[in-house]
Amino acid sequence: MDSKRIAAEHAVTYIEDGMVVGLGTGSTAYWAIQKIGERIKGGLKVRAVATSRQSERLAVENGIPLVGFDEINGIDLTIDGADEVDQDLNLIKGGGGALLREKIVAASSRKVIIIADESKLVGQLGAFPLPVEIAVFGSPLTLQHLGRFGRPLKLRAADGQPFITDNGNYIIDCQLNAIPHPLKLHDEINAIPGVVVNGLFVQMADLVIIGRHDGTINELIRTKPGTAQS
Numbered sequence: 001m002d003s004k005r006i007a008a009e010h011a012v013t014y015i016e017d018g019m020v021v022g023l024g025t026g027s028t029a030y031w032a033i034q035k036i037g038e039r040i041k042g043g044l045k046v047r048a049v050a051t052s053r054q055s056e057r058l059a060v061e062n063g064i065p066l067v068g069f070d071e072i073n074g075i076d077l078t079i080d081g082a083d084e085v086d087q088d089l090n091l092i093k094g095g096g097g098a099l100l101r102e103k104i105v106a107a108s109s110r111k112v113i114i115i116a117d118e119s120k121l122v123g124q125l126g127a128f129p130l131p132v133e134i135a136v137f138g139s140p141l142t143l144q145h146l147g148r149f150g151r152p153l154k155l156r157a158a159d160g161q162p163f164i165t166d167n168g169n170y171i172i173d174c175q176l177n178a179i180p181h182p183l184k185l186h187d188e189i190n191a192i193p194g195v196v197v198n199g200l201f202v203q204m205a206d207l208v209i210i211g212r213h214d215g216t217i218n219e220l221i222r223t224k225p226g227t228a229q230s
């Protein structure tokens with residue numbers, strides 16, 4: 001079985017009746033959404049908040065009832081993917097362009113489970129270009145500010161046009177190569193006027209489930225700030 005799918009299906013075993021579940025975005029979260037749909041057909045009762053229009057559509061296709069933030073008092077468990085995961089369970093996210101909603105949902109969740117295949121585990125974050133969501137207004141200036149942190153910077157495009165997020169913004173992919181201090185960088189980038197959100201998720205994951213090609217999984221648990229154990 002696909003290693004992303006193995007991680008995703010294992011994560012879904014953490015879902016219990018009555019929970020409000022955050023649905024991630026991407027090819028790994030896809031498998032979690034399929035599995036949740038399967039469990040709902042088997043009688044599981046949950047409600048969900050989606051992190052993108054894409055996941056919203058998938059939820060509807062799979063019979064998963066969706067709710068808005070005005071109808072709930074927080075999210076019990078979110079299952080989402082990542083582009084990179086370091087030893088401290090800090091993440092780069094946003095490869096699929098859903099980072100703003102993903103961060104809002106993760107921050108509202110009592111437990112965040114990240115699902116990934118083994119290729120996403122890294123010693124240090126930064127090989128994957130860091131997605132930064134910026135307002136369209138003033139974007140050339142915001143880009144100049146971002147250039148301080150590393151280059152090249154790329155305005156994300158789709159079908160020859162700038163990619164527009166579900167929130168009407170641009171994404172800049174910043175090739176930083178090495179991010180030795182994720183929290184410091186996170187705060188510095190967020191301080192630039194025009195930046196809406198950046199793809200560093202620092203100390204937000206409680207559990208990372210890694211699916212491996214040999215069919216096994218590893219669980220990495222964040223025990224206290226800055227440490228993970230398996």
Ligand SMILES: O=C(CO)[C@H](O)[C@H](O)COP(=O)(O)O
Nearest residue numbers: 026027028081094095096098
């Ligand atoms: O952050 C994300 C979307 O914004 C995804 O979770 C991340 O890009 C991983 O995607 P995939 O599971 O397809 O590898």
